Amino acid sequence: MKIYDVLIIGGGVTGVMTARYLSTKTCSVALCEAECDVAMGATRANSAIVHAGYDAKPGTLKARLNVRGNKLMKELGAALDVPVKEIGSHVIAFDDTDMKHLKGLYEKGIANGVPGLRIIDRDELRAMEPNVSEEAVGSLWAPSTAITCPYGITIAAAENAATNGVEFYFNFRVTDVSSVGEIYYVTDGEETIAARYIVNCAGVHSAEIAEILGEHDFPIEIIPRRGEYIVMDKICGKMANSTLFVTPSERGKGILVSPTVDGNLLIGPNAYPIDDADDTSTTQMGLREITEGAHRIMPTVDTRNAITSFSGVRPTPNIYDFYIKASEQMPRVIHAVGVESPGFASGPATGEYIAELLQDSGLVLEDKTDYIPTRRADGNHKHFNEMTDEERAEAVRKNPAYGKIVCRCETITEGDLLDCMDSPIPAVTIDMLKSRTRAGMGRCQGGFCSPRVAVLIAEHEKMTLDKVTKRGGDSWLVLPKENDKKGGE
Numbered sequence: 001m002k003i004y005d006v007l008i009i010g011g012g013v014t015g016v017m018t019a020r021y022l023s024t025k026t027c028s029v030a031l032c033e034a035e036c037d038v039a040m041g042a043t044r045a046n047s048a049i050v051h052a053g054y055d056a057k058p059g060t061l062k063a064r065l066n067v068r069g070n071k072l073m074k075e076l077g078a079a080l081d082v083p084v085k086e087i088g089s090h091v092i093a094f095d096d097t098d099m100k101h102l103k104g105l106y107e108k109g110i111a112n113g114v115p116g117l118r119i120i121d122r123d124e125l126r127a128m129e130p131n132v133s134e135e136a137v138g139s140l141w142a143p144s145t146a147i148t149c150p151y152g153i154t155i156a157a158a159e160n161a162a163t164n165g166v167e168f169y170f171n172f173r174v175t176d177v178s179s180v181g182e183i184y185y186v187t188d189g190e191e192t193i194a195a196r197y198i199v200n201c202a203g204v205h206s207a208e209i210a211e212i213l214g215e216h217d218f219p220i221e222i223i224p225r226r227g228e229y230i231v232m233d234k235i236c237g238k239m240a241n242s243t244l245f246v247t248p249s250e251r252g253k254g255i256l257v258s259p260t261v262d263g264n265l266l267i268g269p270n271a272y273p274i275d276d277a278d279d280t281s282t283t284q285m286g287l288r289e290i291t292e293g294a295h296r297i298m299p300t301v302d303t304r305n306a307i308t309s310f311s312g313v314r315p316t317p318n319i320y321d322f323y324i325k326a327s328e329q330m331p332r333v334i335h336a337v338g339v340e341s342p343g344f345a346s347g348p349a350t351g352e353y354i355a356e357l358l359q360d361s362g363l364v365l366e367d368k369t370d371y372i373p374t375r376r377a378d379g380n381h382k383h384f385n386e387m388t389d390e391e392r393a394e395a396v397r398k399n400p401a402y403g404k405i406v407c408r409c410e411t412i413t414e415g416d417l418l419d420c421m422d423s424p425i426p427a428v429t430i431d432m433l434k435s436r437t438r439a440g441m442g443r444c445q446g447g448f449c450s451p452r453v454a455v456l457i458a459e460h461e462k463m464t465l466d467k468v469t470k471r472g473g474d475s476w477l478v479l480p481k482e483n484d485k486k487g488g489e
């Protein structure tokens with residue numbers, strides 16, 4: 001049995017950025033993930049804001065990792081060809097009390113080292129954001145805030161890690177851990193992975209992993225808190241130039257209005273504790289609440305242009321800060337627990353920090369001489385809709401599949417989809433292809449392309465259509481033909 005130096009549990013932004021950072025070093029790394037892809041937890045469904053770092057209390061780990069993560073996320077986007085757009089953000093004040101609060105945020109931001117912060121008045125705000133409510137009296141402007149696609153950049157980082165030797169185990173939900181000598185044996189009940197060091201990055205389930213590891217008095221409790229969103233059609237994408245927050249309250253950063261990196265407009269989230277940490281449903285009441293919240297910032301947002309809704313679950317801990325530290329009970333175990341917002345923005349810095357903790361626990365890390373900085377050994381790959389006319393002509397000449405449009409809303413070709421099926425982390429479900437190419441994310445929400453994508457997967461994987469799933473597990477799209485049923489399904 002292969003014994004890895006490090007096994008990372010959980011393939012969200014925290015686990016993947018740790019894997020990517022470690023892949024620049026001379027150690028063997030595996031990452032196991034309960035779902036069929038990376039970025040299937042909170043990393044999939046959030047506001048996608050690379051926060052500037054003025055919100056966290058100075059001196060906390062949150063503040064430090066957020067500010068460094070903001071810088072590193074932009075560098076990572078440039079290295080892996082994933083757009084990270086520095087569009088800035090406003091925290092909007094509606095009265096004098098809010099304005100006083102902004103001063104507090106400004107001071108925290110200065111203490112945290114956030115560049116370019118300014119408190120601006122109503123006129124300057126309206127000049128920058130003409131659609132903002134007339135009730136707004138000023139804002140805190142943070143030019144270093146950015147937007148990106150949270151799962152897009154996590155997938156790109158995972159492919160880069162895989163290119164550099166990290167081994168991914170999908171559909172591997174850790175159920176038990178044992179140890180013999182210095183080796184941990186981690187199992188999902190069927191397969192076992194052996195490693196010297198374990199990094200627990202299991203998001204809303206990270207406290208449960210601590211329990212599975214045998215830490216019965218684990219000090220952190222996770223309270224899952226769901227946040228719902230509405231995505232507006234691209235015709236609304238230019239209503240805001242930057243991310244627009246309200247002044248935060250005790251319940252969090254509040255409901256925002258923000259352009260997305262793909263040109264849509266996003267409104268949300270609310271925040272409610274839930275019992276089932278995996279419940280990502282949306283509710284009529286919640287969607288009404290976020291519509292009202294968005295109208296407070298921008299009264300002209302028209303939800304008749306909504307194309308979809310979704311929700312994500314925050315792994316909110318019972319302490320203020322991230323709990324990222326070496327286990328107090330188990331040797332060679334690092335926990336990344338309670339990584340709530342700004343956990344996405346902090347991701348690349350968190351990966352770096354976890355590597356430091358591993359070194360402090362005895363892992364020897366040296367720079368790899370043959371590290372490949374791109375997603376694939378042969379470079380970063382552009383999609384058809386990102387190519388110039390000349391590049392498109394060349395792509396179709398080399399591979400006629402680039403001449404066949406599969407998703408009309410987002411101009412995704414058969415060539416783009418086949419390319420993702422052959423990538424370092426092969427995309428073999430409808431949602432894996434969707435999150436890599438945006439096929440199915442346009443105005444028709446996959447009504448046109450989903451059946452075609454399913455047929456392509458079946459042909460490429462040489463399987464029957466009834467084996468194709470939306471997102472792994474039993475999320476099949478069609479029933480087997482009557483004659484193929486063996487004892488019913």
Ligand SMILES: Cc1cc2nc3c(=O)[nH]c(=O)nc-3n(C[C@H](O)[C@H](O)[C@H](O)COP(=O)(O)OP(=O)(O)OC[C@H]3O[C@@H](n4cnc5c(N)ncnc54)[C@H](O)[C@@H]3O)c2cc1C
Binds near residue numbers: 034201345
């Ligand atoms: C509504 C909302 C809005 C947010 N907005 C922002 C924002 O704008 N900016 C920002 O910086 N942050 C934001 N956040 C926070 C951010 O999304 C999280 O901090 C970050 O995604 C956490 O990443 P993670 O990798 O720690 O956890 P996750 O992304 O949840 O990943 C954990 C992974 O572990 C896997 N796993 C769980 N149990 C097991 C097991 N037993 N075996 C194997 N694998 C397992 C899960 O399947 C999952 O993929 C927001 C969060 C939410 C919910």
